Amino acid sequence: MAHRGKLVAQGVAVGLVALLFLLLVWTLVTEEGGDLAAAAARGERPEAPDFTLERLDRDGNLTLSSLRGKAVVLNAWASWCLPCKEEAPFLEQVWREERARGLVVVGLDAKDFRTDARRFVRRFDLTFPIVFDGPGDVAADRYGVTGFPETFVLDREGKVLEVFVGGITADEDRARLRAAVNRALAT
Amino acid sequence: MRAHLVALVAFGVLAVGAQAASPPNAADLEAELVCPVCETTLDQSDAPVAQRMKAFIRERIAAGDTEQEIKDSLVAEFGSGVLATPPKSGFGLVAWLLPLGALTAGVLTVVLLVRRWSRRRGPPGPERPLDADLERRVDEELARFEG
Numbered sequence: 001m002a003h004r005g006k007l008v009a010q011g012v013a014v015g016l017v018a019l020l021f022l023l024l025v026w027t028l029v030t031e032e033g034g035d036l037a038a039a040a041a042r043g044e045r046p047e048a049p050d051f052t053l054e055r056l057d058r059d060g061n062l063t064l065s066s067l068r069g070k071a072v073v074l075n076a077w078a079s080w081c082l083p084c085k086e087e088a089p090f091l092e093q094v095w096r097e098e099r100a101r102g103l104v105v106v107g108l109d110a111k112d113f114r115t116d117a118r119r120f121v122r123r124f125d126l127t128f129p130i131v132f133d134g135p136g137d138v139a140a141d142r143y144g145v146t147g148f149p150e151t152f153v154l155d156r157e158g159k160v161l162e163v164f165v166g167g168i169t170a171d172e173d174r175a176r177l178r179a180a181v182n183r184a185l186a187t
Numbered sequence: 188m189r190a191h192l193v194a195l196v197a198f199g200v201l202a203v204g205a206q207a208a209s210p211p212n213a214a215d216l217e218a219e220l221v222c223p224v225c226e227t228t229l230d231q232s233d234a235p236v237a238q239r240m241k242a243f244i245r246e247r248i249a250a251g252d253t254e255q256e257i258k259d260s261l262v263a264e265f266g267s268g269v270l271a272t273p274p275k276s277g278f279g280l281v282a283w284l285l286p287l288g289a290l291t292a293g294v295l296t297v298v299l300l301v302r303r304w305s306r307r308r309g310p311p312g313p314e315r316p317l318d319a320d321l322e323r324r325v326d327e328e329l330a331r332f333e334g
Binding site: 078080081111112113116136137 | 269
């Protein structure tokens with residue numbers, strides 16, 4: 001009887017360890033974030049993780065996959081981030097110039113107050129769609145954003161063509177973004 | 188004696204009421220909330236978003252919000268990860284109950300082990316007599332030693 005109890009206890013302990021190991025493996029496998037930038041740099045065109053988030057520019061939600069068929073510039077930003085302020089007018093310019101060709105710029109405001117984000121939108125006269133990701137679940141966990149800003153260029157099939165880590169403020173970065181947008185629009 | 192008792196109870200009720208009505212302390216709240224960028228408590232962080240959150244806390248205290256209202260407002264913006272301690276409801280309850288469960292399991296294990304060891308040792312049995320040859324040799328050795 002005592003031997004049986006010992007076996008059961010050992011079985012439970014082994015089961016718990018196996019469960020923890022599986023949890024670790026699952027966490028590592030589902031943590032796709034940082035891989036997006038690396039995969040895009042290798043020319044692999046990984047699928048952009050889908051999301052549905054509350055809009056800040058108007059009522060309702062926006063689902064990324066509803067934009068299939070359009071090229072997307074997904075810009076992760078926060079109102080307290082300095083380079084985000086520097087690049088915002090350029091992103092608005094790109095949106096106004098290229099939207100007729102099928103480009104949508106989406107602002108992904110993360111780790112921020114809604115009121116601050118709306119003030120930022122008014123200050124820079126942003127007219128493209130803005131979604132709110134206060135906890136940063138989409139930006140950090142699904143897209144692997146570790147700092148702001150970070151920008152993802154998606155083709156018309158929702159695949160990541162290019163990732164910009166940091167502000168798009170230098171002339172060469174702006175030229176690179178325009179080239180990526182042209183490639184995305186050509187898909 | 189009765190009057191003293193009534194006065195004591197009244198004082199206690201007033202003291203508790205005064206504590207409940209006193210405004211929340213910003214320093215306490217900053218130690219109980221986490222900066223969503225650097226993931227340390229607000230009092231340990233100088234990140235821009237942490238500074239903005241500290242300013243928000245002071246604004247809400249000045250506006251008369253309770254501690255819970257301020258925490259709820261920040262959770263509505265940044266999610267439950269902004270709380271330094273998990274909520275005592277829903278899945279957060281697991282974090283509170285798990286250590287208690289582990290402690291109970293540990294105490295039970297120790298009790299079971301102690302019971303098993305004490306049972307195994309048991310009461311001392313009757314003395315076995317020495318066999319005749321060994322007894323004779325012991326007597327000889329003792330005699331030689333004493334003589």
